[in-house]
Amino acid sequence: MTYHASETIHNSTADLIAKAQRGDKEAFGLIFEYHHRFIYKFIYAMLGNAESAEELTQETFLGAYKNIQSLRGDATLKTWLCAIAKNMVYSSFRGKHRQLNQADEEIESLELTDHKNPSPDREILNKELHQKIAVALGALDEDKRMIFILKEMQQLSYKEIAEITGYGIPKLKTDLFRAKNEMRTRLRPYLEATNEV
Amino acid sequence: MKCENYSNLIQDFVENELDTQTADEVSMHIFSCLRCEQEFELLTEEKELYAQFLFEIEPPKNLSARFRARLENESETVTAPILPEISFGERLANLFSLKKPLPVLSALSLLLVFGGVLSVKKSLDENAQLEMTGVAKTNGETLVNTPREELATNLPRIAVPRQFEKASLPISDLTIRKNEKNRQVTGSSQEKNATPRNAVRRNEKNNKSVITKPPVLSEEEKSRFHELQAFERDAARQIEKIEMLLRSFRNARYSEETAQYDVSFEKEQARKLLGANIKLRAQADFYGDFLTGEILDKVQTYLLDIANLENNPSTEAVLDIKQRVRNQNLIASLQSF
Numbered sequence: 456m457t458y459h460a461s462e463t464i465h466n467s468t469a470d471l472i473a474k475a476q477r478g479d480k481e482a483f484g485l486i487f488e489y490h491h492r493f494i495y496k497f498i499y500a501m502l503g504n505a506e507s508a509e510e511l512t513q514e515t516f517l518g519a520y521k522n523i524q525s526l527r528g529d530a531t532l533k534t535w536l537c538a539i540a541k542n543m544v545y546s547s548f549r550g551k552h553r554q555l556n557q558a559d560e561e562i563e564s565l566e567l568t569d570h571k572n573p574s575p576d577r578e579i580l581n582k583e584l585h586q587k588i589a590v591a592l593g594a595l596d597e598d599k600r601m602i603f604i605l606k607e608m609q610q611l612s613y614k615e616i617a618e619i620t621g622y623g624i625p626k627l628k629t630d631l632f633r634a635k636n637e638m639r640t641r642l643r644p645y646l647e648a649t650n651e652v
Numbered sequence: 653m654k655c656e657n658y659s660n661l662i663q664d665f666v667e668n669e670l671d672t673q674t675a676d677e678v679s680m681h682i683f684s685c686l687r688c689e690q691e692f693e694l695l696t697e698e699k700e701l702y703a704q705f706l707f708e709i710e711p712p713k714n715l716s717a718r719f720r721a722r723l724e725n726e727s728e729t730v731t732a733p734i735l736p737e738i739s740f741g742e743r744l745a746n747l748f749s750l751k752k753p754l755p756v757l758s759a760l761s762l763l764l765v766f767g768g769v770l771s772v773k774k775s776l777d778e779n780a781q782l783e784m785t786g787v788a789k790t791n792g793e794t795l796v797n798t799p800r801e802e803l804a805t806n807l808p809r810i811a812v813p814r815q816f817e818k819a820s821l822p823i824s825d826l827t828i829r830k831n832e833k834n835r836q837v838t839g840s841s842q843e844k845n846a847t848p849r850n851a852v853r854r855n856e857k858n859n860k861s862v863i864t865k866p867p868v869l870s871e872e873e874k875s876r877f878h879e880l881q882a883f884e885r886d887a888a889r890q891i892e893k894i895e896m897l898l899r900s901f902r903n904a905r906y907s908e909e910t911a912q913y914d915v916s917f918e919k920e921q922a923r924k925l926l927g928a929n930i931k932l933r934a935q936a937d938f939y940g941d942f943l944t945g946e947i948l949d950k951v952q953t954y955l956l957d958i959a960n961l962e963n964n965p966s967t968e969a970v971l972d973i974k975q976r977v978r979n980q981n982l983i984a985s986l987q988s989f
Contacts, residue, residue, distance in 0.1 A: 467943050480723055487719055488881075489888050495711040509712060513719050520723065588705050606667065607702040610899055613669060632663070635698065 468532055475523050483523070487516050490533060493609065494540050500604045501544045501597075503589055511547060515540040534611075534618040541601060541619055548597060584645050591641040598622075599634040606631050655681075658688055666695040668902075696905045703903070707896055716885065883935045887944045890928055894951045895986040897921050898977055901958060904970065913970040915961060922958035929955055951986070 474482035494515055499508035518539050519526075526535050592600055598620075605611045605619065606627075613624045620627070658681045664670050665678045682692045901918045929952050936945030957973050 484716075484720055484723065485884065487723075488716060488885055491715065491719070492711055492889070492892060495715070496706045496709050499709055500706060505712075509715060512711065512715065513722060516719060517722065517726065520726065584701075585705060588702070603702075607699060608706050610703065613667075628663075638702075639698070 472523070472526060472532060475520070476526075480520075483516075483520050486519075486532065490536055491516065493533065494536055497537060497604060497609060498540055498544055500592065500608060501600060502547065503593055507547065511540070511543045515543050518543070531615070531618075534615050537605070537611075537615075537619045544601075545597065584642075587642060587645050588638075591638050594641065595634055595637060599630050599637070602627055602630045603634040603638070607635070655685055655688065658682075658685070659691065662688060662692050663695065666692065666699055666903075693905055696903055700900060700903050700905070703896070703899060880939055883932070883939060883941075884944075886928075887932050887936065887941075887948070890925065890932055891944075891947060891951070891986055893921075893925055894929075894955070897925065897958075898951075898954065898986070902974055902977055904974075906967070910964070912964055912967060915958070915965060915970060916963075918958055919961055922955045926952070926955045926959055947986070 471482045471486055475486060491512055495508055495512045498511045498515070499505060502508060502511070515536065519536055522539075526532070592603070595603060601620065602616060602622075605616045606613075611619075613627050616622075616627055617624055622630075658678060661670065661674065661678050662682070665675055665682075670678065682689050897918060900921075901915060904913045904915045904918060906912070907914050929948055933945055933948045933952065936942070936948060954973065954977065961969060961973075
C-alpha cells in the first residue's frame with residue numbers, strides 16, 4: 456500500500472480547522488503549536504524586534520481564531536495565517552513598533568551560533584554577517600522585504616506567496632530579483648570576507 | 653536552447669520552481685557550462701546563507717502558554733464570514749443591473765432574509781445545546797444515549813493515553829467522559845437529564861453563546877495531558893528542524909576544489925536529529941499519534957542516509973538522496989504538517 460503523507464496531513468489539518476470553526480479552543484491551540492514558529496520567524500524578520508514579534512504573533516492567531524469561519528476550503532492554513540500576519544505587520548509599520556533599521560542594538564544581543572565549528576575569526580565574522588543581513592533587510596522597502604523573507608528565508612513557493620500577498624507571480628519575480636540585487640550590493644564586502652576566512 | 657536562455661531559468665531552478673523535465677535540462681546545462689555553473693553556485697550560496705538566517709531564531713518557550721491563556725479569556729464568538737463592504741441594496745442593484753437601488757425592493761428582500769436567518773439560528777442554537785449533552789437532534793426527533801463513538805467521528809485524530817481508553821479517542825472526548833463521570837457521581841437519572849455542567853448557556857445581554865469551561869481534570873489526567881502537549885510541541889519542532897535540514901541538503905553546493913558536495917554540516921545535523929527522532933517516534937506510538945509517528949518514521953530514513961554518508965561522499969550518493977527528497981515532495985509535505 457502506498458502511503459501518501461501529504462493527503463493524511465491535509466485531512467488532519469482539515470479536522471482541526473473544522474473543530475476550531477465549531478469553537479474548539481483546544482483544536483485551535485494545536486493549530487497554534489504547529490504554525491506559530493513559522494509566523495513568529497516571518498514577523499521577526501520583517502520587524503527585527505523580538506518583543507514586537509511575540510506580540511504580533513499572538514495577535515495574528517487571535518485574529519485568526521475570531522475569523523476562522525472565513526477560512527475557505529481552497530486556501531491553505533499556513534498561507535491564510537501568513538496573510539493575517541502580513542496585515543498585522545503592515546499595520547504596525549504605521550504604529551508604534553520600531554523597524555529593523557532602528558533596532559541594531561537588539562540584533563547585537565542575539566546569540567547567533569555558527570554551527571560549522573568555525574575558527575574564532577570566522578565565528579565573529581558570521582555573527583557580524585548575520586547582523587549586516589538584518590540591517591540590509593531593513594533597508595529594503597516593505598514589499599521587497601516581505602517577498603524576500605518569504606521566498607529566500609522561509610522557502611515558500613511563488614504560488615503560496617501570491618496567495619499571501621495578492622500580487623501576481625511576475626511582480627513577485629521582479630521584486631525578488633531587485634531585492635536580491637540590493638542585498639548582494641550591501642553585503643558584498645562581508646560575503647567576500649567570509650569566503651576568505 | 654541558448655546559454656542566455658538558461659541564465660533566465662537558473663534563478664527559477666535554484667528556487668525549485670521548475671517542472672521536473674525543465675529542471676533536468678537546466679541541471680545538465682549547468683554542469684557543462686562554466687559561466688552558468690558559477691551563476692548557479694552564487695545563487696545557491698546566497699540562498700543557503702539567507703535560509704540559515706532564521707534557523708536560529710526561535711520564539712520564547714513560554715509563548716504557547718501565554719497564548720493559550722489569552723485564548724481562554726477570549727469569549728466564544730462564532731463570527732460570520734468576512735463580507736465585502738458594500739450595502740445590501742447596492743449588491744441587489746448589481747444583481748439586477750440597476751443604476752440605483754430600489755429602497756422598497758431592498759427592504760422587502762431584507763425582511764425575507766432576516767426572517768429566514770432568525771428561524772435557522774433558533775434551530776442551530778437548539779441543536780448546539782442538545783449536542784453538548786451528548787444527544788443529537790435529527791429530523792425533529794431527539795435521540796437519547798447516542799453512542800459516544802458516533803459523536804467522535806469528526807474529532808481530531810490525536811489520542812489520549814491508552815491508560816484511559818480501550819480505543820483511541822480524541823482529547824476533547826476525555827472532557828466529555830469526565831463530565832459523564834461527574835454526573836454519575838453526583839446525580840440520579842433525573843439529574844442526568846438536567847442541564848449539564850458544560851452546556852451552552854446564552855448570554856442574553858449581548859446575545860452571544862458562551863461555552864463554560866469544562867470541569868477540572870484529575871491530577872493524573874492533567875499530567876498526562878501536559879505530557880501530550882509537550883510531545884506535540886517537541887514533534888512540531890523536530891519536524892521543522894528536519895524540514896530545514898532537508899532544504900539545506902537539497903541546496904548543498906558542489907565544490908570545484910574537492911570535486912564533491914560539501915554536506916558536512918548536514919551530516920552533523922542529521923546525527924543530532926536522529927536521537928530525538930527515535931525518542932519522538934516511541935512517544936508517538938505511546939500516545940497513539942499515528943500521523944506523527946508515520947512522518948517521523950518516513951524522515952528517519954533520510955536522516956540515517958545523510959548521517960551515514962562518508963566523510964567525502966560520492967556525487968552519486970548525494971544526488972541520489974537529493975533526487976529522492978524531490979521525488980517524494982517531502983519538504984512540501986513537512987511544510988504543510
